[in-house]
Amino acid sequence: MPAPAAVAFWDPAGDRYGIPTYPWRQAPARFATRRQLAARGLRPGGQHVQAQILWRTRSGAIRRAYLYEVASALPKRAPTPAQRAALDKALAARRTCPRCHIDRGYVLPRRIGACNKCADGWEFDAA
Numbered sequence: 001m002p003a004p005a006a007v008a009f010w011d012p013a014g015d016r017y018g019i020p021t022y023p024w025r026q027a028p029a030r031f032a033t034r035r036q037l038a039a040r041g042l043r044p045g046g047q048h049v050q051a052q053i054l055w056r057t058r059s060g061a062i063r064r065a066y067l068y069e070v071a072s073a074l075p076k077r078a079p080t081p082a083q084r085a086a087l088d089k090a091l092a093a094r095r096t097c098p099r100c101h102i103d104r105g106y107v108l109p110r111r112i113g114a115c116n117k118c119a120d121g122w123e124f125d126a127a
Contacts, residue, residue: 009054017052022067024055031067038076045074 011021022028031051037043051067079087094107097115104115112119 017054019049020051022051022053024053027051027053027067030070032070032073033065033067037068037070037073040070040073041076042070042073043076044068045072047072 009021009023010026011017014020032040032042033053034044047068049066050069053065053067055063057063092103095105096103097108097118099114099118102115108115
């Protein structure tokens with residue numbers, strides 16, 4: 001049985017909230033969030049939300065995380081070579097300075113619009 005403070009969010013049958021609902025850290029192991037699935041190399045694979053976790057923040061707001069069945073999850077799809085090439089090209093564009101045209105190896109700050117070597121002092125002050 002859950003702790004007394006978590007009783008408000010304990011609804012494994014889904015009578016109160018419409019879907020099975022659990023308090024923070026009390027959901028069965030057969031469920032996982034999208035991030036937990038991704039960490040295991042899985043994706044929801046078209047399944048609908050199977051359950052949810054509800055918790056109250058320090059400010060009193062109620063937060064929610066949706067859960068999916070791990071057994072029904074599918075492996076993540078690998079990007080095609082064309083997709084990977086497009087991603088590499090886009091990331092290289094974010095690292096290339098428009099003034100000196102050098103790939104600096106880091107993502108350029110958008111508020112300055114140039115690499116640190118090309119930016120003027122007033123641009124740093126204005127940013």
